[in-house]
Amino acid sequence: MSDETALNEQEGPDEGAYRAGFVTFVGRxxxxxxTLTNALVxxxxxxxxxxxxxxxxxxxxxxxxxNGQLVIVDTPGMHRPRTLLGKRLNELVEDTLGEVxxxxxxVPAGEPIGPGDRYINEQLDRAPNAKKIALVTKAETVPRAQVGDQLLAISMLREWDAIVPVSALDDINLETLTDELIALMPVSQPLYPADMVTEEGFEKRAAELIREAALEGVREELPHSLAVTIDDIVLRDDGTTREVYANVFVERDSQKGIMIGRGGSRLKEVREKAAAEIQSIIGGRVIVALHVKVAKDWQRDPKQLGRLGF
Structure with missing residues (x-):
């Protein structure tokens, strides 16, 4: 037997094959x-x-x-729900776990493993067919010794296919993580074209970027009460300028006042920040027009949740 034949037999028939599949990150x-999803993509x-x-x-x-393709399915954080919206978000996560x-x-490097983490770890048993890895995130925020302590703590929860400390902001171990994930994927042809980074359409991405801008600087319960829908997107005759007409929903009149701000100052800030973010993904000029509306207790109302896309 030649050395080359012996090496091939050791590697096995799938060694070096192209791999592709789905991964989701879960946690509190x-x-x-x-942030990790964006860094990897x-x-x-x-x-x-x-x-x-x-x-x-x-x-x-x-x-x-x-050598492969990863499709990262970014989902809401798992939590004990207090509203119908929270319940539906948890159901979305559970459905995703069964498909990846x-x-x-x-688990963040600087926070001790608590009841919420243990609860989520238990939920992983409901996806017996998925391989499971543990990630210590935000590794840049604590000394190396503390990262090591967290790696040890997370290793005690279950037997993992891999354990990797990462930092999305400081690019720590992102390529290592990518390699580990691809190695765990099934042998497959590419699932998406080589030039595609997301299947999200422009309208949905625009709505989310407006909501992100609206979240900045708000306090207390208002983040949970915010929802955004797009009424219309108009391409001007110049072929490069888009007008985005959107609604920002809150649950109470008092929240509407906070969202608009004195003399419309806060709403102006949201419009400008959102326009800049939307421009960054499509190029060309973007003008955002916002209308703040009250949808009382929409997080608990099945009909309003449906109208808002949940």
């Missing part, structure tokens, strides 16, 4: 799932905020490598 709200396809429950839809981002090839369980 605000553990850095969307190399483009902002999921909005981010310091406010909990920022992500409300399953957003697919696509990572391309010569790999689940990445995220």
């Amino acid at each position: 709200p605000n553990v850095g799932k969307s 190399g483009e902002k396809i999921a909005i981010t905020s310091s406010k909990p429950q920022t992500t409300r839809h399953a957003v697919r981002g696509i990572v391309h490598r010569p 090839d790999v689940i990445g369980f995220c």
Whole structure:
């Protein structure tokens, strides 16, 4: 037997084959799932905020490598729901867990593993067919020794297919994570074209970027009460300028006043920030027009949730 034949037999028939599949990152709200998704994709396809429950839809981002393709399904953070919206977001996460090839369980480096993390770890048993890895996120925020302690703590929860400390902001171990994920995917042809980074349409991305801008600087319960819909998108005759007409929904009149601000100052800030973010994904000039509306207690109303896309 030649050395080359022996090597091929050791590697097995799938060694070096192209792999492609789906992965989702789970964890408590605000553990850095969307930031990590954007960093891996190399483009902002999921909005981010310091406010909990920022992500409300399953957003697919696509990572391309010569040896494989990852489809990252960014989902809301898992939590114990207090509203019908919260219940539906948890159901969205549970549905996603049953459909992906790999689940990445995220725990921040600087926060001790608590009841919420253990609850989510238990939910992973409901996806027996998915491979499971553990990620210690925000590794740049603490000393290396503390990252090591967290790696040890997370290793005690279950037997993982891999454990990786990462930082989306400082690009720590992102390529290592990508390699680990591709290696865990099934042998497959590419699932998406090589030039595609997300399947989200322009209207949905615009609505999310407006909501992200509206979340900045708000306090207390208002982040949960915000929802955005698009009425119309008009391309001007110059062929490069888009007018985006959108509604920002809140649950009470007092929240409407906060959203608009004195003399419309806050709404102006939101319009300008949203327009800049939308321009960054399509090029050309963008003009955003916003109308703030009250949809009383929409998070608990099935009909209003349906109208708002949940």
